[in-house]
Amino acid sequence: MVLKYEIRRSAKRKNVTITVERDRAVVVHAPMGLPEEKLRQLVDGKRQWLFEKLNDAQKYQPLPHAPGKELVxxxxxxxxxxxxxxxxxxxxxxxxxxxxxxxxxxxRASERKQVLRQWYMERAQERILPRVNLHARNLGVSYAQVKISDSRLRWGSCTPGNNLNFNWRLIKAPIFVIDYVIVHELAHLMEPNHTARFWNIVRAQLPSMERARDWLRVQGQSLEDDI
Structure with a gap:
């Protein structure tokens, strides 16, 4: 089976990471100048893991109801x-x-999605950003900037420039899930790849890691509902 993927290069990146986005796109994050043949070999070595991710029925389950329904x-x-x-x-x-x-x-019933979204984004600023600072201090790491984003592809991200982004929809999730996403991205400041060391860092900081991952796998789609 052909495995399609996109290569995104950065002059600041030193390591290669492979991610499966929430829209099922496979993205290879690579340093400038690394030969495409080498990247192809790395992707081939991850084929089984990638197909398991792509075929995860729970992660990509349909929305429980159609968004945009009338508010009552x-x-x-x-x-x-x-x-x-x-x-x-x-x-x-x-x-x-x-x-x-x-x-x-x-x-404002006709603008229900916009007004509720604005409320969520304000709460995300109030509740999520202080927890980023808290966990960064506990881990002993520093970042350049942190902001609340509107990405529908990822719950959080850590850029090569040490900037952190967190999806505002996370404010709908339990605190232990929010903490997991925060610690996950902060751990990338210490270990860029999802190695055993990376998961040990996350688990040591957040013993509820497995519970949070399970919650996102089963319930994560519900965070994308408009109402």
Missing amino acids: NGESALYLGRAYRIELVDAADAGVRFAGKFLIPRS
């Missing part, structure tokens, strides 16, 4: 791993309020 009272949305009811309310405030449930102004 009584529906729910995720926040930190729990589903909370949504209510349309008469309010002068144009934004979402959270009081054990999501209160969305009736006047």
Whole structure:
């Protein structure tokens, strides 16, 4: 079976990493000048692992319901791993309020996705970024910049320039899952590849690693729901 992949080169990169993105794209991250034949050999050596990832039915299961459905009272949305009811309310405030449930102004019901997304992104800034600082101190590492991103392909990323990015949709997940993604990306500052040393670093910092990975494998798709 032919295995298609994309090569992305960087002058700052010293090692080769191979990733399977959430859209099933296989990406080879490589230093400048490394021959394509060498990269092909590395990919061939990972064929079994790559096909296992690509054929993971749980990771790529269909959305539980079609996004963009009409919003009605009584529906729910995720926040930190729990589903909370949504209510349309008469309010002068144009934004979402959270009081054990999501209160969305009736006047903005047609903009429900945008206003809820904005609320999520603000909470992600408030809750995720401080935890990045906390885990970085615990690991004894430093990074250049960290930001909340809007990628639908990855939960987090660490660039060759030591910049960290975290998907705002993570704010819908439980804290132990958020911590896992954070520690995973911070560990790349110490070990760029997914070696035994890399996983030992993550596991030592986060004993709940396996539980978090299982949660993302089974429940991760739900974080992409619009409502």
